[in-house]
Amino acid sequence: MIIFQNVSKLYKNNSHEIAALEDVSFTINPKEFISLVGRSGAGKSTIVKMLIGEEKPTKGRVIFASYDINKLKHKELPHLRRKIGVIFQDFRLLPNKTAYENVAFALEAAGRLQSDIEEFVPQALEMVGLKEKMFNFPKELSGGEKQRVAIARAMINHPDAIIADEPTGNLDPINTWEIIKLLLKINELGTTIILATHNKDIVNYLDRRVISLENGKIIRDEEKGKYILV
Amino acid sequence: MLTTLFRIIKYGFLGFWRNGWLSAATLSIVVIALLVFEGLIIFNILTKNAIASLENKIDISVYFKADTPEDEILQAKKSLETLAEVKSVDYISRDKALEIFKERHKDNPMITQSLEELQENPLLASLNIKAYNPKEYATIADNLEKTNFKAWFEKVTYAQNAVVIERLGKIVDTAKKGGLILIIFLAAVAVLVNFNTIRLAIYSNREEIGIMRLVGASNSFIRGPYIVEGIIYGLVAGILSVVIALPAVYFTSPYLKIFIPEINLWSYFLSNLFVFLGYQLLFGIGLGIISSSIAIRKYLRI
Incomplete structure (x- = not known):
């Protein structure tokens, strides 16, 4: 369960302050699939960053399961991040590690046993359809393949939630749909998915809950929502 | 715990190996810095002997x-x-x-x-x-x-x-002071070059460090492999610098003997080879560890 309680984020720019988020409140229930929509600069990325503790709110509280995220110490952040998988527009794979090692790294970082790693990593890569390219380096993979490695890495720790920040932003339509289908499949298996996107077709196809943001405020929060932005 | 240590060491070696060119470039600079350091030790021995020989003549x-x-x-x-x-x-x-x-x-x-x-x-x-x-x-x-x-x-x-003795006395004095200043200066150069090279190598990895933080790696798990890499730099560069110095000392030793007849640098170097190696490893590995730990701190804040 994720709760945003009257969250504001202000950035100081020279003398005047700019609000990235203004008094945002919402709750996401377990196993939900929600889309965060809005134009660039609407505040989607700020919400994502707050969920993984990369940014702290100026006002309000962000809660994830038992974690009061803005009160976490720097040392405690890794524990939170092992419970939330993150997928980025620019993939963010470790360039000097193979697909296998990239996925294994998340387990190693969590201190899991070698036997677990040898069992789970090939399974995860098989699920995203990359078993054949397990030992390739990111530079030998296409954009879609890289994003699938990132998805395998995000789900390998069996997180409670996966946050996808514009995961299809750098992909062609075919790969885009592949990625969305994968996210839906992961959601069916019981993981909360938060998808930040400005792809109208995807949002309308999903027909799930949509939170629309504009200028740092929530302007709409609908079950089975559509992408409606002027 | 042991598994983590093993993973850290493994990734240290993998990082060193897979970064190929970057590692080679860093290593070569560290070797040069260590050669300067080694040169300083030899220079120190030489000036001491030269001064002693000069003093003996007065x-x-x-x-x-x-x-x-x-x-x-x-x-x-x-x-x-x-x-x-x-x-x-x-x-x-x-x-x-x-x-x-x-x-x-x-x-x-x-x-x-x-x-x-x-x-x-x-x-x-x-x-x-x-x-x-x-x-x-x-x-x-x-x-x-x-x-x-x-x-x-x-x-x-x-x-x-009297005039000659006084002048020689002054030369001996200046040589001692000048030698000390030169040693401090060059040692500072060697330390800074070494430190900044390792910092640059880590700087080029800053994005990776950020990614590791985002997938839930703790600071020590991220830092570990870089420190292992720092140790590898020191270890390999320490050995290389001694190996490179061997022929250099062998060929210059006879010429030095003309200036300072009291010293046979080659035999001195050979008989103290392990002392030299020890100093080089201590200096190289110590600097490697310190440089890596300081350099990486900045990128672990995410």
Whole structure:
């Protein structure tokens, strides 16, 4: 369960302050699939960053399961991040590690046993359809393949939630749909998915809950929502 | 715990190996920095020896009149030896002086012949005085002026050589000070070059470090492999720098012998090879660990 309680984020720019988020409140229930929509600069990325503790709110509280995220110490952040998988527009794979090692790294970082790693990593890569390219380096993979490695890495720790920040932003339509289908499949298996996107077709196809943001405020929060932005 | 340590070491080696060119470039710079450091150790040994050899050449001699009884000379020697500034006093009797003179000019028949014709030993007995510090010759000379034995003195070389002795003393002094400044300066250069090179290598990995934080790696798990890499740099560079120095020392050693006959750098280097290697490894690995830990701190804040 994720709760945003009257969250504001202000950035100081020279003398005047700019609000990235203004008094945002919402709750996401377990196993939900929600889309965060809005134009660039609407505040989607700020919400994502707050969920993984990369940014702290100026006002309000962000809660994830038992974690009061803005009160976490720097040392405690890794524990939170092992419970939330993150997928980025620019993939963010470790360039000097193979697909296998990239996925294994998340387990190693969590201190899991070698036997677990040898069992789970090939399974995860098989699920995203990359078993054949397990030992390739990111530079030998296409954009879609890289994003699938990132998805395998995000789900390998069996997180409670996966946050996808514009995961299809750098992909062609075919790969885009592949990625969305994968996210839906992961959601069916019981993981909360938060998808930040400005792809109208995807949002309308999903027909799930949509939170629309504009200028740092929530302007709409609908079950089975559509992408409606002027 | 042990698994984590094993993973950290594995990733340290993997990082070193897979970063190929970057590792090679970093390594070569670290080798150069270590060579500078090694050069400093050798330079230090050389200047110490050169200064010692120079200091050894400075002395003052007191020549006694031909009719001075040997007893008086030995008395004078004893009283000189009690002075705090005096390192050693050598007594050269008239016979000994002649012997040395003959030996030195044995290839010159003119001198040998004329010496034989002289019948009598023309040379004087002398005391050869060496001080601990070249600056103290003036004090010793002053002392000689006041002593009771002064009546027996034919001449004291200090007066003639005062300017040279003083100048040599100054050269020795400057060499010591200059050497120290040079050592501090070059050591600082070696440390900074080493530190900044490792920092640059980590800087080029800053995005990866951020990614590792985002997928839930703890700081120590991220930092570990970079410190292992730092150790590898120090270890490999330490060994390489000694290996590179070997032929360099071998070829320069004979030339150095011309300037400072007292030292055989090559044999010194060989007999102290493991001491050199130890210093290099200590310096290289120590700097590697410190540089890596400091450099990575900045990128672990995400």
